[in-house]
Amino acid sequence: MNLTPDQQDEINVLRAQSAPTRRAVSPGLEAILYQAIPILDHGFIRVVDYMGDDAAIVQAARVSYGRGTRKVSDDRVLIRYLMRHFHSTPFEMCEIKYHVKLPIFVARQWIRHRTANVNEYSARYSVLDNEFYIPAPDQLAAQSSDNRQGRGAILTGDEAAQVLDLLKHDAEKSYRDYAWMLNEGEEGLAVDPDRAGLARELARINLTLNTYTQWYWKTDLHNLMNFLRLRADPHAQYEIRVYADAMIESLDAWVPLAAEAFREYRLGSAQLSATALKIVKRMLAGETVEAAQSGLGKREWTELMALIGRT
């Protein structure tokens, strides 16, 4: 379960309200505002606030008094130009705030993006819920044999069953002992009047890294796209990639022109090294280039051939 009925009620109350504003409004984001999109087994992501829209990017690039251009087509051309030339400051003029529920090991990767504002639920102050991430069977992967930080084939049979069993058992046992040490009546345990109960800031250290936490996370559009480019990448760990994928949908809803340019010039783009560029030019000039004489190492050669459709 990703939300309790009470939490869903609170969200419904917010969604039912409406007030007039003179600010720029993004109809796409208004439609999904506050809604929790389920991620993984207990997580979610939801947009809780935003500032600006496509026109705000144009307005800032022009330092204009009004709303920028009149025509959407002009806005589109300018936004693509800015994205293509890495003129990032106009994109920084839009801001978005998410409420995210995510496993702690995902939070540890996420927080490495420093240009953002974060408020995390405090386990020094409050008691964490008994919720932890257990991979779905089709995500229970072996270590990759050719990538030291990736996944290989999916585990099957007994091994898969045993792994799932251990993950569940250890997380449950750690949480139960956390609750016992707190002695606050969590998990249906009776409060023992003869025990003082361990401080929350200490008891939490017994929890496993797949325990869910949550935070408010706010960033500007430029840094959001940096985050998405890295975390929606196939090399990113699956458990953070699913959050990034959902956030790309909110990007589409929020700033459709910027999102389109992002796909063209970032997500779907390719970087050619100086040597790779020379090889492509020689090939286009009709020359046959062999790996051995290319000047590229084996892995870079293979990657380049895959990129340009020569596998």
Add this chain to the structure above:
Amino acid sequence: MNLTPDQQDEINVLRAQSAPTRRAVSPGLEAILYQAIPILDHGFIRVVDYMGDDAAIVQAARVSYGRGTRKVSDDRVLIRYLMRHFHSTPFEMCEIKYHVKLPIFVARQWIRHRTANVNEYSARYSVLDNEFYIPAPDQLAAQSSDNRQGRGAILTGDEAAQVLDLLKHDAEKSYRDYAWMLNEGEEGLAVDPDRAGLARELARINLTLNTYTQWYWKTDLHNLMNFLRLRADPHAQYEIRVYADAMIESLDAWVPLAAEAFREYRLGSAQLSATALKIVKRMLAGETVEAAQSGLGKREWTELMALIGRT
């Protein structure tokens, strides 16, 4: 003149529009949104967008699903607590965007605050207007005799007249030559078909530092308060302080509870050094403390006595 009729028209169009939003709305800021507040002789500042309100601070501090507390009095207590204990992250959840017109020498001080997003009018790309800052007579101050980076008495008589005359003349001459070098027909000059015209990125180097520029400047509430604490301080240069003072008014309109806490725990607060604290304790215990035995240097002693009303 701070705004042309065209600019005022564009602002009026924006102010006349209204759309429903599910987001948090700050009635105080909505009332003044887009309005230009005149600053100095040709400058202005206006709020062009914002995100969040007092309740958003509470909501983030609690990582809550809904709107935070029901009662304003609870929000007030929590916001004061956060401010007092330098828990800055909840304040980072609110964001504000200004459009500012300001002299270049002020922009150079302002930009030193790095945790902000900026889009400045580009004089590589466009031609700057013929507007420059000339101090009002009551701001035409001599160098301070006891503060190496401050102002002393106001200049009077011939000296004042000559200084104003030189400032005006040099800025006008520099601008006129800028326009001539551009050869683009600015300032009523005919375009000379026999001259190529100097590149804009070069011609602008002839302008004086009191020429006006403008930018979109966006920051979060925490960093805004840091900016205001330093730039609304009596030690800040007058020409930036007047912008900070106007921004404090927008702070009051936007987040009245945070603004109140800001005055109590930042603007109106005092920092006592370890030694100063010891002195105050001794005095409160009835002891007479002399400057010579205080452990403070002369200037720090004088400042402490002024602070605690012992001058």
Add this chain to the structure above:
Amino acid sequence: MNLTPDQQDEINVLRAQSAPTRRAVSPGLEAILYQAIPILDHGFIRVVDYMGDDAAIVQAARVSYGRGTRKVSDDRVLIRYLMRHFHSTPFEMCEIKYHVKLPIFVARQWIRHRTANVNEYSARYSVLDNEFYIPAPDQLAAQSSDNRQGRGAILTGDEAAQVLDLLKHDAEKSYRDYAWMLNEGEEGLAVDPDRAGLARELARINLTLNTYTQWYWKTDLHNLMNFLRLRADPHAQYEIRVYADAMIESLDAWVPLAAEAFREYRLGSAQLSATALKIVKRMLAGETVEAAQSGLGKREWTELMALIGRT
């Protein structure tokens, strides 16, 4: 054990080397460079590089061509002036790099300081060691009764024994299962040829939050002092405070003049709110001020009385 013999050997090799440099050298830091200072049961902190010294602060404040002033006494006055007036940029000119071994729950607090550079040991890429933090008996505290995020009395007797037992047992069990799931021969387990082994990036999610990690952490002197002011504070959690305390010793060794000013104007200083300042002035003027008429809430009143020695 905080270091293996191999690790100590590597450190010894580095400590034995020496090369001439034209750069500023801090004799105090050179003396302890690379040495691991043990923290908690398995952690440590060691300075692995630095840039600048007290004179570099002066040099930057003066934007000078040479070494700044000739006299240490002049440097001291200037450094105190800069610290007192929150002129932070000259302190940013010095940089320090630490290698830290610390429990993951401490790393999660630490990383919230964003203005720093971090390289953490990757458990996606490598296998973590079997080391976890167990509080010493005198740190096994109950929840504080008057501070929702603090510690109260020390647990004793059976409760203490049981808590320690649970913490150890759960961490060991989680680690053993981590090793089993990896199937890489860790912990003396035989590699099972019939099992593929779970990917490292997944297996690690089974570990508890007291597992040790390590990182290189680099920051400038200004941001280091911000970190220390917050994390050496009595309100900081004990397990991060012990790191901050050790880092203050490296501060003393590195930049003795800045460290002295830091104690005077930050660590040992006090902040008086606008209302508190008024109360102190009234008291110094001989007036009797009662809590009820003070304008302060109960808690703020109590804290102020403690601060000025009126408890």
Add this chain to the structure above:
Amino acid sequence: MNLTPDQQDEINVLRAQSAPTRRAVSPGLEAILYQAIPILDHGFIRVVDYMGDDAAIVQAARVSYGRGTRKVSDDRVLIRYLMRHFHSTPFEMCEIKYHVKLPIFVARQWIRHRTANVNEYSARYSVLDNEFYIPAPDQLAAQSSDNRQGRGAILTGDEAAQVLDLLKHDAEKSYRDYAWMLNEGEEGLAVDPDRAGLARELARINLTLNTYTQWYWKTDLHNLMNFLRLRADPHAQYEIRVYADAMIESLDAWVPLAAEAFREYRLGSAQLSATALKIVKRMLAGETVEAAQSGLGKREWTELMALIGRT
């Protein structure tokens, strides 16, 4: 003149000193440490401190206890891997500090790079020197006809002479009046006892944007490379590009392996948009692709053809 004899003496004193250190030492940078490299007519750039070398990048990437790998060839492979995959944190572990003398309009572009530490000479506090930038004749360019923020052909004949004359005259006049308003005896002017003299923070507003200022500027290797990629680019304004070019030389001297990887994967690399990549693949498959059917706009098509040698 870029340096006075006194300034050169101070630099010579620093260059003559040497002390042993246990830190990583970069022989290439030690050789040029403190030396001023002349830039433009009165500017310079010099490295005044640094931290780390190529091995420090490897050491951080591995979070190792000692010096990283033994073999330079292994370091080279790892550094190229990190650069290629945008693993930026190990590069942040190296730091460099420059002393730069530069025209104010260049400083205004430079300061937009926010992830750096800066101490600028204060014209509120001190008097600026009478030095301003006048373009060399071969840099006196007209506005570009096809690039709204670029330069076109070089001005010649009378127009060039008049422009140079105006630039010199206006800067000199503004400076002379600055000196007169200060009434501090600058420029050989007698101090007039009947005039109070205008405050420095006000008098400076009369100076032109080509006046020289100076600062200490410090950043990490990752952000330095970001700066260089943007400012050594042909689209950057010439007057900042010459600084970037000189800084690339210091990069070569400091971290030769990282510098080599920087040229391969950043400076000499090319970014293909999603559409451009499709076109290249079609061409490599033997297809003839026409501009009109390419899906690219005219300008992007021209740029792509130039990039892949099809002009």
